[in-house]
Amino acid sequence: MSIIQVNNLEKTFGSERALAGITFNVERGQIFGLLGPSGSGKTTTIKVMTGELKPSDGDVNVNNFNYKQFRKNDYVSSLGILSDKSSLYERLTVKDNLELFRKLYNAPKGSVERVLKDVGLESEIDKPVSKLSKGMKQRILLCKAVIHRPAILFLDEPTSALDPTTTEKIHDMLEELRDEGTTILLTTHNMDEATRLCDNVAFLYQGVIQDSGAPAELRHRYKRNEVHITYTDGTVKTVDRTEENRSLLDNVLFNEEAVDVRTDFPTLGEVFKKVTGKELV
Amino acid sequence: MNMTRAMAIFEKDLKEFMKNMMLFTSVLIPILMAVFFSRVGIGAGAEGEMPPEILGILAGVVFSAVLFSGIMTMIAEENEKDTLRGLLQSPATIIDIILGKSMVVILMTVISLVASIVIISPENYWTLENIISLVLAGMFFLNMGIGLGLVVKSVATTSVYIIPIMFIFGFTPYIEMLITDPDSIGIKIAEYFPIYQHMFVLEGNAGAVEFIVLAAWVAVSFLLVLWAFNKRKNDE
Numbered sequence: 001m002s003i004i005q006v007n008n009l010e011k012t013f014g015s016e017r018a019l020a021g022i023t024f025n026v027e028r029g030q031i032f033g034l035l036g037p038s039g040s041g042k043t044t045t046i047k048v049m050t051g052e053l054k055p056s057d058g059d060v061n062v063n064n065f066n067y068k069q070f071r072k073n074d075y076v077s078s079l080g081i082l083s084d085k086s087s088l089y090e091r092l093t094v095k096d097n098l099e100l101f102r103k104l105y106n107a108p109k110g111s112v113e114r115v116l117k118d119v120g121l122e123s124e125i126d127k128p129v130s131k132l133s134k135g136m137k138q139r140i141l142l143c144k145a146v147i148h149r150p151a152i153l154f155l156d157e158p159t160s161a162l163d164p165t166t167t168e169k170i171h172d173m174l175e176e177l178r179d180e181g182t183t184i185l186l187t188t189h190n191m192d193e194a195t196r197l198c199d200n201v202a203f204l205y206q207g208v209i210q211d212s213g214a215p216a217e218l219r220h221r222y223k224r225n226e227v228h229i230t231y232t233d234g235t236v237k238t239v240d241r242t243e244e245n246r247s248l249l250d251n252v253l254f255n256e257e258a259v260d261v262r263t264d265f266p267t268l269g270e271v272f273k274k275v276t277g278k279e280l281v
Numbered sequence: 282m283n284m285t286r287a288m289a290i291f292e293k294d295l296k297e298f299m300k301n302m303m304l305f306t307s308v309l310i311p312i313l314m315a316v317f318f319s320r321v322g323i324g325a326g327a328e329g330e331m332p333p334e335i336l337g338i339l340a341g342v343v344f345s346a347v348l349f350s351g352i353m354t355m356i357a358e359e360n361e362k363d364t365l366r367g368l369l370q371s372p373a374t375i376i377d378i379i380l381g382k383s384m385v386v387i388l389m390t391v392i393s394l395v396a397s398i399v400i401i402s403p404e405n406y407w408t409l410e411n412i413i414s415l416v417l418a419g420m421f422f423l424n425m426g427i428g429l430g431l432v433v434k435s436v437a438t439t440s441v442y443i444i445p446i447m448f449i450f451g452f453t454p455y456i457e458m459l460i461t462d463p464d465s466i467g468i469k470i471a472e473y474f475p476i477y478q479h480m481f482v483l484e485g486n487a488g489a490v491e492f493i494v495l496a497a498w499v500a501v502s503f504l505l506v507l508w509a510f511n512k513r514k515n516d517e
Contacts, residue, residue, distance in 0.1 A: 050370060052370070073372050076370070076371065076372045077372050079370075081370045083366070083370075085363045085366065086363070086366075086367055087362050087363050087364055087367065088364070089293065089297060089364060090362075091296075091297055091300040091301065092293065092296055092297065092300070096293065096296055099289075100289055100290070100292075100293045101371060103285065103286070103288075103289035104286050104289055104290075104368075104371040104372055104373050105371060105372060106285070106372075144367070
């Protein structure tokens with residue numbers, strides 16, 4: 001049974017419709033990506049699942065809790081949340097910040113040191129947060145979200161505007177969490193991130209899921225039937241992968257006429273554009 | 282309400298309070314005022330006894346500058362920096378958060394008030410009646426700070442409320458310096474304000490009416506807290 005079940009979720013703010021007919025499931029131990037441009041409804045979807053917003057219609061069940069029970073202590077304790085607006089107490093040290101949340105979640109002693117070690121920031125434990133770089137703060141925020149080893153982790157743009165090294169470290173940590181059985185739902189603009197991390201993704205645009213599936217499956221579904229050949233003299237030729245071109249392709253492959261032969265699998269970003277007609281920025 | 286969580290928030294806010302110069306210096310203001318009053322003997326009577334107006338002003342400054350301003354600024358800062366949302370996403374409830382913060386400002390208020398009073402060392406200050414009047418007046422200022430703190434979105438906005446509240450409710454006895462006519466309607470109204478009830482108790486001529494008036498102010502301020510809670514809930 002799926003750990004997250006969203007059925008026909010609707011959310012309106014006054015007369016404005018933010019989400020319409022949102023339906024998706026997430027299996028336990030998966031990373032699920034909600035992909036869409038700003039204003040597409042990603043954050044609203046997460047806020048409904050974390051109990052910050054109530055659905056206008058439809059049904060949402062997470063970790064065997066119905067949305068009507070989302071303010072229950074047991075439910076809240078099973079979640080880790082890192083939103084785009086998450087922040088830390090700048091005047092306090094890293095330890096003070098994390099100790100607060102360790103106590104609020106009733107996590108065992110030593111959890112602070114454990115999570116800091118996981119993100120490679122154990123040497124910064126006594127530093128005031130105000131002295132840390134943006135990338136370090138983001139890793140501390142991730143520590144705050146996972147200090148109690150939540151069953152489900154909601155991440156809203158976790159690597160937005162971070163340098164590649166920090167992004168890589170966060171990706172490694174998310175993969176480790178998934179391997180330990182944590183279910184992760186993340187929103188992102190970064191297609192490389194979604195391709196690398198996500199087991200399944202959903203394209204959200206104007207409050208509606210346009211398509212969903214595994215990244216490789218989506219790329220295959222929307223592939224163009226073309227082959228790009230780069231010849232030894234540098235010329236590039238694009239041909240359709242048809243019976244008429246079979247002899248040409250055989251020659252290219254077996255006569256070493258080409259330095260590069262590439263089938264045309266679109267990137268996830270290209271798939272998104274094909275589905276929605278809009279760039280994912 | 283969960284005391285473990287409230288205590289975790291208390292510990293965090295106590296550290297923040299001590300590292301926030303604006304809040305920390307507010308504790309020292311009444312103490313410095315007390316030193317000033319005791320040195321220059323402002324208002325001291327023939328026996329050197331400090332008049333209730335000065336003691337009333339001191340209590341008013343402590344309540345408005347430390348208790349009211351402190352809790353309001355702390356909640357507003359959490360709102361402004363979006364850390365309140367982080368707390369609310371955790372198992373902590375808004376009641377745990379408010380309780381933890383209240384314990385910090387109450388502790389600082391007690392330190393500031395006791396130190397100020399010790400410096401002035403008036404006679405017969407710590408009577409049961411006076412302590413009850415201080416507690417009731419303190420509850421009024423605390424509720425006002427919580428209510429307005431939940432409404433304001435930034436620390437900068439707090440000054441819009443702090444200055445008028447401080448002058449109207451904290452410095453109420455100063456009205457006698459501005460309006461010399463004792464029959465003035467301004468004086469008559471001011472005599473129903475919380476700090477005046479405390480002064481009447483200090484003078485030793487208070488009855489049940491003063492305590493009822495104080496309790497009424499507490500009730501009104503509690504309604505403000507309820508309104509602010511509902512407003513915040515609806516806004517979300």
